[in-house]
Amino acid sequence: xYVDAHCHLEDKGFNKNRDEVVNRARDICVITSGATxxxxxxxxxxxxxYNIYLTLGYHxxxxxxxxxxxxxxxNLIKDNYKNILAIGEIGMxxxxxNPERQEExxxxxxxxxxxxxxxxxVHARGYEEKIFNLVDIPTMFHCYSGSLDLAKKIxxxxxxxxxxxxxxxxxxxxxxxxxxxxxxxxxETDSPYLSPFKGExxxxxxxxxxxxxxxxxxxxxxxxVKRIIYNNSVNFFREKxxxxxxx
Ligand SMILES: [Zn+2]
Numbered sequence: 001x002y003v004d005a006h007c008h009l010e011d012k013g014f015n016k017n018r019d020e021v022v023n024r025a026r027d028i029c030v031i032t033s034g035a036t037x038x039x040x041x042x043x044x045x046x047x048x049x050y051n052i053y054l055t056l057g058y059h060x061x062x063x064x065x066x067x068x069x070x071x072x073x074x075n076l077i078k079d080n081y082k083n084i085l086a087i088g089e090i091g092m093x094x095x096x097x098n099p100e101r102q103e104e105x106x107x108x109x110x111x112x113x114x115x116x117x118x119x120x121x122v123h124a125r126g127y128e129e130k131i132f133n134l135v136d137i138p139t140m141f142h143c144y145s146g147s148l149d150l151a152k153k154i155x156x157x158x159x160x161x162x163x164x165x166x167x168x169x170x171x172x173x174x175x176x177x178x179x180x181x182x183x184x185x186x187x188e189t190d191s192p193y194l195s196p197f198k199g200e201x202x203x204x205x206x207x208x209x210x211x212x213x214x215x216x217x218x219x220x221x222x223x224x225v226k227r228i229i230y231n232n233s234v235n236f237f238r239e240k241x242x243x244x245x246x247x
Contacts, residue, residue: 001243002028002211002226003233004204005162006089006121006142006188009052010034010042013192013201021191022050022244025204029233029241033121035059035089037073047083051245053237055121056080057088058109060102070105074112085237087113087120089142094126106134113137119236121162135159140236143190144176151176155184160236162186165206167213168196177217182228186236187211204244 004025009032014021031053034043040056047054056077058070077087090109092102113120119138124131128146131139132154139159143166144151151161163185167173177185187210195202196209215225234240 001230001241002207003187003230003241004028004030004189004191004207005140005186005233005237006031006033006055006164007191007202007204008033008035008039008193009050009191009204010039010046011192012042018046019246021203021205022246025244027243028204028207029053029230030204030244031055031085031237031241033057033089036062037069037076040073040076044080044083049247051242051247053239053241054084055086055088056084057090057121058105059089060091060093060096060106060123063096063098063102063105070108074108077109077112078116081116081118084118085239086140087116087118088140089121089123091123091131091142092125092127093123099127103130103134106131110135110137119238132157132159138236140186142188143194145173148176148179151180155180158184160184160186160232162188163210163214164188164190165194165196165202165210167210174213174217177214182214182218182220182225183232185214185229186232187214187229 033055034040035057121140143164144161191203192201215222
């Protein structure tokens with residue numbers, strides 16, 4: 001069994017062919033992340049239709065929203081805590097404005113995760129070090145693209161590095177996979193983003209390519225890598241995962 005630990009199956013871009021995308025992912029445990037007010041509502045309704053898992057959070061790109069929206073998201077997550085594996089994605093992004101406000105919102109959801117006793121999935125583009133210094137609960141660094149040095153500190157702390165489909169065309173990511181302990185690696189696609197194929201939307205099935213590439217880099221059997229990453233996912237998300245299907 002493969003695990004796509006972070007994607008956006010609730011993205012409107014899948015409205016026209018979501019059933020096909022699900023059919024192509026039949027041996028994959030899919031964890032979808034609703035990270036806007038609309039995205040969270042869509043993710044919650046998908047959970048009724050498919051055997052999928054949820055993380056819910058607030059994306060740092062939404063830094064311009066006022067407190068009312070942030071609080072709506074906060075309350076929606078709180079009300080649905082039994083339906084989610086983790087809070088996320090939450091975090092900070094160097095390409096977005098107003099880092100002070102981003103940090104304030106991030107901390108609000110970090111405290112919520114502590115209150116609900118949930119792990120967190122962080123988006124930390126350009127702020128990997130800062131986020132690492134702010135967190136003190138189990139954390140998955142979604143689509144990690146920071147330095148090797150920090151990656152080693154993250155795994156030493158017992159946190160997880162999630163490797164996305166970027167691995168397929170990035171020497172930096174290959175180097176990181178080569179040098180860090182496989183016991184702290186998770187895999188994801190961030191679908192519909194980060195497609196390994198030009199002109200195509202990314203989708204959960206492509207997580208297989210990530211696992212295959214890791215087995216190549218680590219010079220380990222594919223089945224062994226699959227087993228380890230599945231176990232890492234179960235450890236982090238604290239739940240036995242099963243592949244996606246239409247209910
Ligand atoms: Zn994402």
